Amino acid sequence: MDDNFFEELEELLISADIGVNTTDELVTELRRQIKENRLSDPEDVRECLRNLISGILATxxxxxxxxxxGPTIFLVVGVNGVGKTTTIAKLAYRYKSQGKKVLLAAGDTFRAAAIDQLQIWADRAGVDLIKHHAGADPAAVVFDAVRAARARNVxxxxxxxxxxxxxxxxxMEEIAKVKRVISREVENGPHEVLLILDATTGQNGVSQAxxxxxxxxVTGIVLTKLDGTAKGGIVISLSRELKIPVKLLGVGEKMDDLEDFSSREFAAALFPEEGGE
Ligand SMILES: Nc1nc2c(ncn2[C@@H]2O[C@H](COP(=O)(O)OP(=O)(O)OP(=O)(O)O)[C@@H](O)[C@H]2O)c(=O)[nH]1
Ligand SMILES: [Mg+2]
Structure with a gap:
């Protein structure tokens, strides 16, 4: 394990969007463990790294x-185009397939097309949608939706x-207001505030978060677009710096392209058993 080895490793970690600070810490700890345990086989080193990473994530x-x-309420937030609406469709499909009663709320009143898009997904998943007209106050839509959720026993x-x-x-204040409406109406609500992050935006996700x-x-992260080339190493920075758990992964544009997050599998995907580097 010469300096060259560690340099290459650092490059690999940074290219996986793990971030400079987290990479430094990981490499320092890895060096320590290599010395302590006298590791010399690259596969043992990779295994050590996988353990370090899943250790950060496992907590x-x-x-x-x-x-x-009563109804479980998820509020879904994030910057433009990250996959909020698609993730909602996936969740609706998942729960509907499990025989649950699901209701969606069109809290994106900014564009008429956004309401139509969610209606199409709702129809496809076979679930109901509460919507107002474009330009309506999102807090009002959400207020109605919470009432409807209770009345319909979803x-x-x-x-x-x-x-x-x-x-x-x-x-951002508008989102805070939407959340307050839910909290006022429902004890312990919303049960999750899910921040959707696009894996391809890399380290910028930390400031978004x-x-x-x-x-x-935010109570949980959904990392989307992992079906592309992005490795999603940003979740390690998120776990380490902000202590926000990753809950779900988006791995495509279809309704069943949603996976539960597993720290072990995630670390293994970053550093596959053989080859790679
Ligand atoms: N490849 C891939 N594409 C995705 C995934 N999730 C969403 N998309 C695509 O990303 C684009 C944006 O998705 P939306 O769900 O509309 O994103 P949004 O966050 O609701 O966007 P706005 O409402 O405009 O802020 C669409 O083309 C989706 O098909 C994913 O996991 N993988
Ligand atoms: Mg949307």
Whole structure:
């Protein structure tokens, strides 16, 4: 294990979007363990690295939080185009397939097309949608949706919101208001505030996560577009720096392209058993 080895490793980690600080820490710890355990086989070193990474992630590995009684409510947030609406369709499809009663809410009232898009997904998944007209107050849509969820006795209410840049204070305040409406109406609600992050945006996801944490108390991350070349190493920075658990992975554009996050599998995918580097 010469300096060259560690340099290549650093490059690999950074190209997987693990971030400079986290990479430094990982490599330092890896060097320590290599010395301590006198590792010389590259496969042992890779295994050591996989363990380090899944160790960082494991503390955060949890499923989605559900309501003890009454509807479970998920609020879905994120910047533009990351896959919020698609993820909602996937969740609706998943729960509907399990025989659950699902209701969606068109909280993205910014564009008429956004409401239509969600309606198409709702029809495809065979679930109902609460919607107002374009330009309506998202908080009003959500208020109605929460009432409807209770009246109709649904198992899940999943709320779409408009994409918003995380540095736009007024838009972040709007999300906070939507969340307050839910909290007021439902004990322990929303049960999850899911931040959708696009794996291809790399380390920028950390600052997105910070802003959404501040405004809407994100409780879980969904990392999308992992079916491309992006490795999604950003989740390691998120776990380490912000302690936000990753809950789900988006691996395609279809309704069944949704996977539960497993730290072990994720670490293994970053550093496959053989070849790779
Ligand atoms: N390859 C791939 N594409 C995805 C995935 N998730 C979403 N997409 C695509 O990303 C694009 C944007 O998805 P949307 O669900 O509309 O994203 P959004 O966050 O709701 O967008 P806005 O409402 O405009 O902010 C669409 O073309 C989706 O098909 C994924 O996991 N993999
Ligand atoms: Mg959308």
């Amino acid at each position: 955060n590995a949890e499923g989605l939080r559900l309501a003890d009684k 198992d899940f209410l999943i709320i779409d919101t408009a994409g918003r840049l995380h540095n736009k204070t007024n838009l 910070r802003s959404f944490m501040d405004s809407s108390g």
